[in-house]
Amino acid sequence: MDIYKDFKFENNETPKYVQLANYIKNMIDKRKIKEGDKLPTIRDLSKRLGVNNVTIVSAYNKLKLEGYAYQKVGSGSYAKRKEVASNFRKEYSNALKKLSMEILSEVVDFTGETTAEVLFPIDDLKNIINEVLERDGANALLSDNRNGYTNLIYTINKVFWDNNLNNEDIIIVSGAQQGIDIASKGILNINDNIIVEKPTYVGALSVFKWRKVNLFEVPIEEDGINLDKFEKILQKNEIKCFYTMSYFQNPTGISYSIEKKKRILDLAEIYDFYIIEDDYLSELIYENSLEYVPFKWLDKRDRVIYIKSFSKIFLPGIRLGYLVAPEIFRETLQNSKHNTDITTSSLMQRALESYISGQKWKKNIKDLNDEYIQRYTQMKSILDNEFGDILTYIDPRGGLNFYLTLKDDYRVNTKELFMSLKKRNVYITPGVMFFTSQNDGQDSFRLSFYQTDKERIEKGMRILKEEIISIVNNQRGY
Amino acid sequence: MDIYKDFKFENNETPKYVQLANYIKNMIDKRKIKEGDKLPTIRDLSKRLGVNNVTIVSAYNKLKLEGYAYQKVGSGSYAKRKEVASNFRKEYSNALKKLSMEILSEVVDFTGETTAEVLFPIDDLKNIINEVLERDGANALLSDNRNGYTNLIYTINKVFWDNNLNNEDIIIVSGAQQGIDIASKGILNINDNIIVEKPTYVGALSVFKWRKVNLFEVPIEEDGINLDKFEKILQKNEIKCFYTMSYFQNPTGISYSIEKKKRILDLAEIYDFYIIEDDYLSELIYENSLEYVPFKWLDKRDRVIYIKSFSKIFLPGIRLGYLVAPEIFRETLQNSKHNTDITTSSLMQRALESYISGQKWKKNIKDLNDEYIQRYTQMKSILDNEFGDILTYIDPRGGLNFYLTLKDDYRVNTKELFMSLKKRNVYITPGVMFFTSQNDGQDSFRLSFYQTDKERIEKGMRILKEEIISIVNNQRGY
Known part of the structure; x- marks a missing residue:
């Protein structure tokens, strides 16, 4: 036309x-x-x-x-448009809305985007909050530092960074999404060029699109982005930043090799760009072959804006996380946070501090690991035993997702697969959700075991297989 | 040069x-x-x-x-610059930082920007949170609706709006600052024209400047902005929105007359712009002559984005508020909130809901009114009896501030006044903080009694008078 x-x-x-x-x-x-x-x-x-x-x-x-x-x-x-909500995205988001309102026991939720199940011991939370209110009285409601509760900042630095950070560089945020928004407002302007992984987290894509920046996508490989394509873009365009999930990349589940991280940090210096590292899930490593070395640890030239979420593995409804700013952006990012919502709920920050500085934190992470590793192992074994002909995947070795690509003989449009699975009360996330173009990701999808116990995994995978085969048979005209 | x-x-x-x-x-x-x-x-x-x-x-x-x-x-x-932090703004903000870290009993804090004193009964909060955790269990940590906790939305509509709003138009936000940020991201683009009051709330100015919009300022009069100047700007420029505080405008303390509100709503229709109404303090009305009729109540053509904060009068460290979207912006503003931080802390939303739907809410507001009206009356009487020759003001009839302008014979630069009062442990907010140009507001300042009991008001006002007279005498060469 x-x-x-x-x-x-x-x-x-x-x-x-x-x-x-x-x-x-x-x-x-x-x-x-x-x-x-x-x-x-x-x-x-x-x-x-x-x-x-x-x-x-x-x-x-x-x-x-x-x-x-x-x-x-x-x-x-x-x-370029500010908002990109295709019809399917709306369809998907409405399905999730319903899903989170009426959690039926028959539903198998492989999207990982709802939070019906909380593995966090609720009594612990009650006790911590009461202790904080007892100890701090009305002060519990007050902010003592515009970057976040001072003791929480100290505790984060001590427990997670061995005091290797400057306390002044740490900003408490209301979850990773806010961290991305604050970083985006702080350092990006309209028409700036930024590089994202392809595919990537749709919540980050939204933030960047709202900021009206230009997105360049670089394909994900087994150990990180394709460096040749990355460098070609750097040579031809002035790039302001690169947004990456270094561990269990969402959706592909891959983790960066240390070599690739080092090379990207070198390139950041050569081509003068910054790295936004979104570390949302690195506590869940199931194999010793995978070492925890985020970009930020390797970052000698202050090129990394590090964003850490506590939501997925700690308290989903609490919305807490932190951001580590390079010195050059410290003031800008502090102001960006302040302009966004002044400060994050003080009481919840105090509760988190008390939780991390006590020993319960470690036990809880261990319990989570014990539970999720079982689900991971089970899902992996079903994939290997039952889906070998149907699809391929890269072993994530941790995290909460598998990202699956259908083989040629079983290629069905995963949006269609989503629709027919939905009728059977099984929910997946089609690949198209993670790309900027509606033409990508058609034959891939993500399965998350964040909200599915072992029983549900078994049931869901059975139905998944049935539906794939049924659609394929239909296509073949059987 | x-x-x-x-x-x-x-x-x-x-x-x-x-x-x-x-x-x-x-x-x-x-x-x-x-x-x-x-x-x-x-x-x-x-x-x-x-x-x-x-x-x-x-x-x-x-x-x-x-x-x-x-x-x-x-x-x-x-x-145009993104950030405007003059040296004095930094000076002021550093002074506040210190102030909120080490609250000394000798300090008189007339800035109203710290929160050392909380009039909220802490035991009530403890009980509410425990009740919520008891009642909802792990669900207390979960979000049941991406616009905010469903029951809180219903309760707000019922208690404050007599169910006259659409529940779908209400979005729970993490305080008024976030409300302004979300509205700004949702409806404003770079280089859009917007009108603000002169002087106005500096936190809103920051958000708009970060968004790189063009600001037009219209002077405040006793019953609202100057309508002639307002309309002249509308005639010559395509205006996207008008940001206003309809009650106890910050800093001037004035409230809009119903006539002006109606006229502005008519103009919004004629010139096709939207009104962002920041209702941050309207619970504190001390005189019957002042009726509570926000723009939103008069808004027949869906022209108002209404933002309500609960922080100042309820729980300062909790960061809760809500926004009412016109239908046309409903989806955009929901997405804007979602992109900003997904959702506001679920536990705190449930606590707030339980608090408002119970009867304690009303008693607490009444107690607050009783306390603040005493401070207001006392400060007013000192101003009338002791400062008649020195300065003028418009009676706010509510709220937490007086905005004062020095008379010709006592004209001193209020930045200078701030510096010399600081040495005596008394803190005020100089007028310059509320203007976009450093040349405005030189001879005015704001006194807030939010953080000062009656004893402190008396002491602070005595020192204030001494310092003004001392500076004036110095200028005259005595």
Whole structure:
């Protein structure tokens, strides 16, 4: 469809380039032009509309200025929208909404995005809160430091970093999502270029798109991103930052090799960019072959913004995490947090501090590991024994997910698979959820065992296999 | 100083307009060019630098694109920075930091920005949290609805709005600051025009400046903004929204008349803009002459984004509030909240719900009113009896602040007054903190009785008077 066919310049006071820019904006808002669509070349469009080149250039510049387009060096202009919610994304998100409202015992939730099950001992929490209120009285409600509760900052530095960080660089945040938002507001401006992994966490993609930056995607391999493609992008574009999940990358489950981490840190220095390291799950390592060495530990030149979430493995409803800022961004990120919500709930910070500085923390992590490793082992063994012909995967060796790709003979669209599994009360996350383009990830999906005990895993995997085979048979016309 | 004197074009590959834009950006970052400074006219600068007009236009366009400049219709280009932290702002903020770390009994804190004193009964909180944990078990940690705890949303609608709102339009936020941030991210883009009150709340100014919008200021009068000036701006510029505090405007303490509110709502329809209403303190009304009718109640055409904080009058360290979205922005604002931090702490939302739906809420508000009305009356009487020659003020009839303007004979720079009062352990907020330009608010200041009991008010006011007179005498050469 040629959407410029219907466009005509009005003979009024509005300059032509403004008319054209408004028309294109309108088309983008109405999704006639899609996120990432290439706009016509200047030459082509000026010819078709019978106007001067300058009119088109000015219109495109106006679009860029207002965040409706971006330029790729040597490749032209592309459309950009703030929000990208395809119909399927809405479908998926509505399904989850329902799922979290009415948790039925028959449901098998492999999405890992709801939180019906909490492995945290609720009595511990009650006791900690009461202790804090007893000990601190009304002070428990007060913030003593705009970066976060001072003792919590000290405890984090001591327990997790052997006091190797500057306390001033630590900012308490309301979960990793807020950490990403704060980092984004603090260091990114409209039209900045950033690199993300392909596929990647959709919550981070949203934040970056809202910030109207230009996204470059680099494919994930077994030990991290593809470095050749990474460096090619760095050579051609001024990149401001690289967003990465160094352990159990979401969704692929891969972890970076130490060599790749070192090389990326070197590149950060050479090409002058920063690394946003989202460490959301590294406590759950099930194999000794996997060592815990985040980018931040290897970071000698202060190139890493480190973001740690406590939500997944600690207290899901509490929304706590922290961010470690490079010195150069310390003040900016502190201000960014302050502008976002002044400070995170003081009482919950005090409870977390008391929990970490006591010994219960370690026991709880061990208990979680014991439980999840069983689920991991079980799911892995079913995949190996029952799905060998059907799909492939990379062994995550930790975390809460498997990322699976269907083999050629069993290639079905995983959006379709989602829909038919949903009818049988089994929920998966289709690959398309983790890509910026709707054309990617069609034959892959993620299975999480975060919300499924062993019994549910067994049942869910059985239904999964049945549905894949049933769809394939249908396609083959059986 | 002519900062363009030292600028020379290099004979290299970088286009001239990029060189010039980079130079100006650098000057803005280094504060050689200040926020709001007018840039030279195109004609003037092209002459001085000996280049074509087009070079200057392109450079200015690049600056605008990157958020370093903005245009006023018919008036030229102006410099813009993301962060505006003058030396004095830093001085003030450091003083507050110290103040909140070591609250000495001798200190009189008239800033109202620390929270040493909590009038909330801590045992109530302990009991509520235990009740919630007892009742909901692990569910207390879980979010049942991405807009906020469902029962809290219902309770807010019932208790405060007589069920006149759509539950779907209510979003629970982590305090009013987050509400402003979410609204800003949701509906504002770079270079959008917005109107704010002059003077206004500095935390809102920061959010808007981070968003790189263009700010238009309209002076505050006794019953709201000056409508003539307001409408003139609306006629000449496409305005996206107006940010207002309808009751006890911070810092001036004024409340809008119902007539002005109605007129502004009409204008919103005529000129197609939205109103962000920040209702942070309306529970504290001390005089019957003042009726509680927020913009949102009068809003028949869904033009108001209403933001309510519970922090100041309820639980300061808990960070809870809510936002009511117009239907047109409902989804955008829900997504904006979700991108910001997924959701607000579930346990605290449940505690708040239980507190509001019980009867203790009303008693607590009454107790707060009883205490603050005494402080208000006392401060007012000291102002009337002791400061009649020295300063003027508008009676706020509620809230927690007085905003004072020194009379001609006692005009001293209130930044200076702040510094000398600080030496005597009395803290005020100089007027300059509430303006975008450092030249405004020099002879005014805010006194808050939020953190000062009657004894401290008496002592602080005595020292205040002594210091004003001492500085004035010094100026006169006595």
